[in-house]
Amino acid sequence: MIILLYIYALAIALFSIGLAGIAVDRHLVVIMLAVELMFVASSIALIGYFSYGATANPGAVVMLFAIFAVAAVEIIAVIAFYIYMKHNRIEFDVTKLSRLKW
Amino acid sequence: MALDTYAFGIVAAITLISAVLVFVERKLIHAVIALSVAFLGSALLFFLIGQTLPALLQLVVFVGGFSTYLIVAVATEEKRANLVSFRNFLVLSLILSVGIGVFLLRYLPVSNTNLATNFLNVSASSFEQYYAVFYLMLLLLFAVSISSVLIIRKFSRLVV
Numbered sequence A: 001m002i003i004l005l006y007i008y009a010l011a012i013a014l015f016s017i018g019l020a021g022i023a024v025d026r027h028l029v030v031i032m033l034a035v036e037l038m039f040v041a042s043s044i045a046l047i048g049y050f051s052y053g054a055t056a057n058p059g060a061v062v063m064l065f066a067i068f069a070v071a072a073v074e075i076i077a078v079i080a081f082y083i084y085m086k087h088n089r090i091e092f093d094v095t096k097l098s099r100l101k102w
Numbered sequence B: 001m002a003l004d005t006y007a008f009g010i011v012a013a014i015t016l017i018s019a020v021l022v023f024v025e026r027k028l029i030h031a032v033i034a035l036s037v038a039f040l041g042s043a044l045l046f047f048l049i050g051q052t053l054p055a056l057l058q059l060v061v062f063v064g065g066f067s068t069y070l071i072v073a074v075a076t077e078e079k080r081a082n083l084v085s086f087r088n089f090l091v092l093s094l095i096l097s098v099g100i101g102v103f104l105l106r107y108l109p110v111s112n113t114n115l116a117t118n119f120l121n122v123s124a125s126s127f128e129q130y131y132a133v134f135y136l137m138l139l140l141l142f143a144v145s146i147s148s149v150l151i152i153r154k155f156s157r158l159v160v
Helices: A004-024 A028-051 A058-087 B003-024 B028-048 B052-073 B086-104 B124-159
Strands: none
Touching: A004 A028, A004 B003, A004 B028, A004 B086, A028 A058, A028 B003, A028 B028, A028 B052, A058 B052, A058 B124, B003 B028, B003 B086, B028 B052
16 A cells, blocks of 8 residues: 555655755756756645545645646746757856846 | 555656656756656556546646657757766765655654545535636736747847
């Protein structure tokens, strides 16, 4: 049987991998992928928590849709940045992103 | 141990390995493919604990939609110049896992029941109070899609 602790452990491990990726890597797109991993970890923890709860909860569904919507918005926005930077030959190293300053 | 525990172990291992591969792969398109495998693993996990709708959402929105979108976007990208050290990355993520785990598991409620229930099994009438939130989220999503295109056009005009 799958117990809640296993699901929490998987979510924490995924979240830590994403956090370590943000801390170590300098590529803009890879940092975005790391944030997506952290989103997946949070949704795993949330769904695990609500699955093992006592009662059905419509508020949980709204929260779940909100997480998916935020992740979707983030992917769209970062891909827009990516295409702009690729088009204008800007480096993807986040330590050298001075051209995005206004 | 029951069969679903073994299945959970295999799915969790696939998800974690592909999550690590996102940062280790030299080509960006391989990193994105590894991320889509991690999405697929989380969708399988939702199926395993009996949550069909989140699993289908994960499959359709993330695996089907965004992974394809990302793969097409980064298909022409060259190899990454500054690749992270695998050992440093693994040590850091292990330290973070233990730290976050020790901190969070003291406060997270760990249920004693072993059976997952389908929390989406609610009546349609209980959703009525959330319709406005759903429409607002859809509107925001649409607005961001349109405005991202407009921002690219504005930036391009500034630079070129």
